Amino acid sequence: MGEFEVHRVRFFGLVPAGVRCLAYQSRGGRLALARTDGAVEIYNFGANYFQEKVIPGHETRSVEALCWVAGDRLFGAGLSGDITEYDLARLCVSHSVDGCGGPIWSMEANGSGTQLAIGCEDGSVKLFQIVPGGIQFERNLDRRKGRILCLSWHPSGSHIVAGSIDIFRVLDVSSGLTVQTVMVNYHVQKVKRECIVWSIAFLSSGTVITSDSFGRVQFWDWEQGTVQESYTVSASSALSLAVSESEDSLIVGTSSGATYQFQLLPVKMDSQEKRWVRTKPFQYHTHDVRAVAHSSTALISGGLDAQLVIRPLMEKVGKKSYDVALRKFTFPHRRLVSCARKARLLLFQFSQHLELWRLGSTEETGKDGEVLHLCRMPEHLVQLKSKGPEHIYCSCISPCGSWVAYCTASRFQLCRVQCEGNSISVKKVPKVPKLLLPAYQLQFSSNSRRLFIASARGSIHILQLLEPGGCAHLHTLQPPSGCPEAVYLLASSTDGLWLAAVGGDWVIHVYDLKYFKHHCTVPTYNCAVTALAIHPLINTLVIAYSDQQLFEFSILKKKYTSWSRMVQQRGLHKAWLERDAPITHITFNPKKPSHILLHDLYMFCILDKSLPLPKNSTLLMNQNTLKQLPETARKQELHAFKICKKFQPLLFADLLDENCLVVVERPIMDFKTQLPLPIQQKKFGT
């Protein structure tokens, strides 16, 4: 098929933030995750664990606790002392209330979703009433010295157990009094250091489970204040704890990166008497596991190594299939890199700044696998720092490389970048139109004359870019039937006539840019869209869904193409469907119209529509095999999916020109070295 000159980029210094807390919503199969930088992410388990929503962080807004209330309302609280409700349609903070108790360490809603309890630095537990559109302070419960690091409601809502340093307390909700105080370090001899109760759970049976800084998981009878069972799982802290809804299994995360499952099992077969038993140890993390959650079928853990690990429980899933495969997520499911093809520039998005790099070049050519001598090194052109505490939602560089745009929660910024020789100038475009912010995706038209801004409520603003450095609002597109959700992906056609957009409701709208009107809606496929792009020559829209399905939709004919129907009929290869990383970017080769270039975190694929689809019985990743075959024998083995797994983890790949590719990798080890050191463990022989 051909040789590519691949610019292999490893200078994107992205360090994903560690996972601070998790909240699993069993009804909708969604997991809310907060990172140490304050970002909140929503993973949709139903849509193949797609990272469906991201609310970027904020410098001052750390999130120490997350909880789902009344089904789909998400609250967060943190060291700023505020309780925040998130707007999951607009992906921003809808409102926040001061807890008035100093930094908030913990928060949990009661079982009926009517009250929210927070544990504060000042040692108080405060109750808030959840009302439509917000929360109202209800009252303070008995306050004692010592910060409340964790709390848990009794499932009946009658009591709250609150963990502090050296003790935990049981509070009666109706009277507000402390009805039991239990010393947790009482059972440790010669205590010299304090024992921090990191996490706590209250079971309907009255059992209180604590995990503490001595690495213990203890089961207490709260009324007697006695330990029923005590397990030491770690030499360091047992940081987090989550109990399944059925209260027969729990997961503990420790600071050594190990997680443990405990199960309530009968003492003997068919016996009524049950005990908590430590059953499975897991070591998926290298750093502290600060957050764990327990869905009905899986153990979920998040660590400071930025990994989210979902470990389905074989016994709950039932049959051995792809569903029981372990999932690990480290990188976001969206692009943080944009590329100016013509100018050969790369724009990297960090949480609070952007980096603009120019690619190097070579004059050599070579054979497969050869590394070519560079005649020009890559160059870090400029760093654009976003002002204020807000983190960047999205960014983009125009294909010509002279415009850079980015957006935070409240600010939209458009810059004019001019490179002349060695000097570079960045000029802010002064009067940008007032728009409904934030923007979720920015996309320049291929001629770099227009900027499309994906906004809330399904709307897309179109700005006209003016030389030498100005812009004007041209139009706002809106879906005909309205949409509460924000648009999160955009694709414009090369001829500038079409724009496709998809919002949080997963409906893809295609707009006619000539008349600024809604053209059509792609038939609904009930799964999250992970990437979409419009073919430059034939104006077909290629869509990748989170369940790994691929569709090709003809914009002009307003229907799926015959190739797409054929793909659906034959089905994609099993190995393709069982990948666990979503396709994050689609692009095309204008010289080879039958090619679609796609990539996910672990592979880069050229999909040649002119070749037959691979059968399940054939090898999907057959590039290595093909390379060993003589030219003549290759023909029979060829199939449509040409997959290259050489570049991993692959954050971005794009075609610069006909046979020149750029790939951006971020080796795990590169960012692991930038994480704080994990707890040193003595290993044998070291």
Next chain:
Amino acid sequence: MAALCESFTLCGLSPASGVGLGGGLLALEPGPDPDHVLLTDRGRTTTLFKVSDQKPLGYWSVKHGQVLTCPVVCNFETHEYIAVHDDKVLRIWKNEDINLDKVFKATLSADVHRIHSLPNGGPVVLFRGGGVRTLDALLEAPQQEIENIISDEVIKWSEAFMEGKQPVLIFTTEKDEDFFVYVQKLKTNSLQKYKLEQQELSKPMNFTAYIKNQIITLLCLCSNDCVYKVLIPLMQNTEEEEQILPKSLLLNLSVSGSVLKGTSFVVLDKDHIAVLGSLTASDEEPRECLTIWNTKFQTLQTSKELPLGTSGQLWCYEEKFFFTHGKVLTVIMYKCETSSLAAAVGKLKDRQTPDVSAFVNWNTLGHEELADSFQSQQTGALKYESKMALRSKRNAAANVQTDRLAVGKVLRNLQDVPTRIFEDELKQLMSKAQALDLQASIGSVVTALINRYKTNPKHYHRTFLLEIVQTYDLSYSLCPDLMAVALENKDLRLLQTCLLRFPDIPEEITYSCLEIFLSFNEDSLRRMDVNLESVICYIDIESDNKEVKTEIVENGFSTEQEEGTWDTKLAEEAHLTSDGELCPVGPQKAALLNAVLRSAYSEAFLLPHLKNLPAKEAVLFLRYLFYLYVKCSEKINTTLPGMSSPTINQIMDWMCLLLDAHFTVIVMLPEAKLFLSSMHKFVRAQVRFYSELNKIEGSLQELQRIHQQKDPKIYSIEVLEII
């Protein structure tokens, strides 16, 4: 797959416990409800037990002076208990009755043998004279006359079934070594008499039967430790004269040389039977065992040893075995699942219980074949087949079987013929042996030779044995006595060949070989015929020995052996090792030791034996090993020249092993001191040399890495071909 599960004690049988006062149990019968059994002892009492609770529920006893003469049964329809005491007196009572003197009593006109209670057919009474009545019919007129059918035959066993709605009673009788089977259908009042096929040297000892598809299958446990099957069709109504029932062999109660002398047995399902008896291995005390056998695959499925002894009685109700064990009545539950060959054989493999050896003993196989050849063809064939099942070679053709039998027969006939004829016969036999069965045939030939030697030590077939071992791919386990006999005879050539050819020599034998090789006087060795193939290419010998050797060549070696040329080669190659040391042993001994070095072994098993090696010989061996080591190190590829010479790894392993075994002794020996220090020097020099190599390797690797290094760069332009 059948398995014995947990066991428990139902009750004690000592007089103190109140049960079984009268010297053991008469019988165990099912009680009125599930999980209940009625236990009758050989005295006056009967007890009702709830099995799972291990608790007696009821206890009845007849007056002093009366004796229960047949097992108490329960009428399942009326929940009444029926007992017979003093042969003729019938008693019927219910649960709530306490005193048996006050319950219903009927005196019959004839002696009762047994009462059988059928779940839907009511109790059936069998009289000693062979007459049969239902209880109902009997109670109508207790004094009615009972016919005597069997005159002077004695009832050995009886059983009742329901066939459709009709009770069927089967009983067997014995008279003058002849066995008869009677089948009585009560509704039609038809009686059929059969004679059981006679079998020489064995007589039925116990019976059991089951009914299926109108065919009664009678199983008999015979005194020759086999279970035979007899099929008795119920439909047959022809009033012929006394038919003879043929027996067919169902199962041979022997496994791996142990024979189970069964006393009683029960059928568990269509493929499994349980046998209680004593297991007798050839050289061990008999041990009483409860065993479950798979009749389909002829395998022993499981067994449980009963060290306290049993009364030989076995009952089985509701998936539970009942039997006496010592002074208690024990209950064992069992599981019986559909059998597959894999499960049957797999279980046999897995079994860890030490009571029965689970492995095929090739030695006993040979012996058995000899003994079997006298038995009837059928028995032999079946027996052979059962062995074959163990080896899962079910497809063994019939001709092979006869062939094998022929081997046995011939060998037996050849006991006393002169050696030459004996060997010729055996050669013929071997040439006729089928390829499929060659190994086993040769194995039995070798065993025969060994046995012949054992009976008369003069008959040691030196050359013939050597020829066999050299020609065929034998293994140690196929002829386990061979090497022991060779050791006894100091047949070094044979031992050498065995060491080189057998893959499975036990470490003990390997050690014995080593010991005998080392202890041999060099002078006497020179006159021995030993294969020098492995040493001729490297060994060097003091020049003054040369003359002696030429002599040996002329005297000892037969011309057909290629070694005839070795002395000339030797002259060319003889040279001193690097540090001027000569080979500490002569070429013959070296060749023998090489054979030991090349044989397979496991360190853990060899080490304990090796510790017994006398210090002097250990040092000698160590010197030889060191000599070999130095020789190896002379070449860059660290191998010794020539055919079948030991590898450097084998040499090093043995060196380490020997040092491990004799370290303290060697350190103390003054004569070893010099040698040890020179060995140490050499090893140290080698280590230094190799560590230098290590360094070079490291730098070379680094160079290579630099060549391939691409990864750490933060930016590169590479060429990627996508096909």
